[in-house]
Amino acid sequence: MVGYVVYGRGSFNQLDEILSPVRKPDAPMIFLVDHFFSSTSGNKLLSRIPLKGKDKVIFADVSHEPKTAYVDELARQLRAEFDTVSGIIGIGGGSTMDLAKAVSLMMTNPGSSADYQGWDLVKKPGLYKAGIPTLSGTGAEVSRTTVLTGPTKKLGMNSDHTPFDQIVLDPELTANAPVNQRFYTGMDCYIHCIESLQGTYLNEFSKSYGEKALQLCRKVFVEKKSWDEQSDDQLMMASYAGGMSIAYSQVGVAHAVSYGLSYLLGTRHGIGNCIVFDKLEEYYPEAVYEFRKMVEKNKIEIPQHLTGGLTDRQFDTMINVAMGMKPLWENALGKNWEKTITREKLRALYEKL
8 A cells, every 4th residue: 555645725835845865865756747737737747756966757658558668778778777666656647657656676686677567576675765746546556556557458467565655645736637538537536436335256345435436426527517636636635535435446347348459549547448338337337328328417428449340350459458358357257257258259249448
């Protein structure tokens, strides 16, 4: 679990105080910042980052979800430039935070980040790392995984060494998020909760957090007539609680299938989950109905017909990635899931997308 949590509007202003005790002499802090903030509109945030000495800001290219090659490249660059580094601070959406977690781990573990795609493969703690979300929903700020696309698969570095040491949850930072992106990422949280609460791994810890996160998602996307500051506050806490829920359980069918879609087509995680969930009446009928009502109410378009024209080989690639997500299928359908989910069934599902 994350060791320290600071929450509240304006809490980003405490960052200097938070980082001071963990700074090492002549060892910089590395701020990995979502490239969204490299434009003029991001200057206000950048001016608030407490840079000292050799500290470095790196704009993380998250046009696509993080790849193992990009993680390895960043870690190599930092090792070549600095003898030691005090820590890695991720500021941005889920991809930026995942990138920060992965780079932190690869500063202390040998080989390529692709070697650690799986469960409990990371053996050494990473550098000090802190996460500061500027978008709410992924739960990346509290999860024990960092989702990466590697040479052969899309799979996280899932380990006890992956979670951040510190997170700063400041709802003010999410105020300028694009409407569509806010919805897709918020739905990632909603889908987390549905998959956790209806999964076979469910326990009272994950249930308690999942129910609260789902309640907050419904307040924001179902009950409210318009977006306000309280919506940002509520969605940020929904993201936190949703991430805590799946930390002690797992996600399910939507995530397993969307990993294949993302690996082949580069579809972003949040929107990929929405595309898949929209077709999962067989597994989550009531939630899919509610999801469609939220899409309609919030005037969001879910992309259709992405897989039209794909070759058999491309379908097989997606199926291989999805079938490799065994804990997700087991949570969704039980230990005998392979009797239910066949390659033919997955092919039919992917053809609907």
